[in-house]
Amino acid sequence: MSLLFEEIDSQASPLGEICLRRRRIPALGERDIYEVKLGDEFLMSSMFVEAEEALATLGLATVEGEDLRVVVGGLGLGYTAVAALRDARIAELLVVDALETVIGWHRDELVPLGKILNADPRNRYVHGSFFNLATQPNSGFDPDSAEKKFDAILLDIDHSPSEYLHAANAGFYSSEKLSLMAAQLKPAGVFAMWSQNLPEESFEALLGTVFAEVNSHVISFYNPFLGGESTNSVYVCVKGAP
Template sequence: MSARFEEIDWQQTAMGDLSLRRRVEPSLGVEVFEVKLGDEYLMSSLFTVAEEELAALGLAASVGEEAASLDVLVGGLGLGYTAIAALRDPRVRALTVIDTMPAVIAWHEAGLLPVSTSLTTDARTSLVLDDFFALMRRPPGDDDARWDAILLDVDHSPRHQLDPSHADLYTVPGLQALARHLVDGGVFALWSDDPPDEEFLATMERVFVDPVAHIVDFANPITGGTSSNTVYVARSRVA
């Protein structure tokens, strides 16, 4: 195996072969961690700006003003950059991160990724093996948590899902089901690899208050230009 490339882990999953790789990017001379699902690149440590902005923009919209007052749910652990960015907000009292793949949680528990140790040693953090989409479909019981913010980064976009079973979340009934897991005025924020989708914004507006699509630009060291992602942010209605 070349010293410039290492496959750290490879596992079969219900959605395809999952692999964690570490390599040196020759054009930059930096170490890069990448996750692939089948033939698709899911994430790279070269591009984390929008994942971190998902947390920053989502929590900036939260009405919580007191220290240690926010309970936050992150859907999708990945390389951990959204979660670690959420922990930088001093208002966060508890951070629950849900991922459906045991391997991803195991990577962080073993300290394999750049932010793993900071994430797993923070007493506010809980890593939970579960299906985020199934959880959102289930009506919360009287004793279930309701979140001040839900930050979601799993699918490529509302139109391009990793698994067809996720598609219902991006409909009016699916978003209404998700909103039941938020406190009144709680925030839902969503990462997307696609440009702002006016049709999806209109769908969000039927459920949430004042949805906004933020365009997040970031330098692309591979192309030498600028790339963009989208972060949708909206608040649940107050009863």
């Protein structure tokens, strides 16, 4: 094992081999970089978290009221969840992830933000498929409270609305399935979603068939590998009155 690279954990999962790694890049100084890989595919790096945090801040900025109940779909390295918990209005945060291994990394504090999430009593991990729970409004996201309604649902799982972590996820991106998810939002509730790509007009139009208001935000951040700016996007949608 090099001092510049460590594989912290690697386990089989229903989606393939998933591993957590830590590395240092000398040109970037004394900074530990955490990475998650699924098979040969990079899922996340702690080098680039601006858009994951913006998913929480932009989504919650659109929500009105206090004592907010919020769902985060996709735990990753925890950046969206931790950014959401910075909002003092949150009373309850459910973080849904299909991979028990990823939840275990946080519970065992193998990743830096696990300690923050574990220490916050508002946070609760839910092991399950976001896409299955999202489209079953009679049971819903909370295994302890069927049909619970939420103020916001923040989604960061697929690479984009047209590039999926797993082919089975494609069916979620339809008016029918998005409407089932929206049924779990309170009136004027917010659905926000991260994408690695610039906003897609076809997806904005699809969201417009379900939500009363759809806005897209481009998030720019410095990418040292490119020596310039990279971009992701965040879609923020507001549910209409019943």
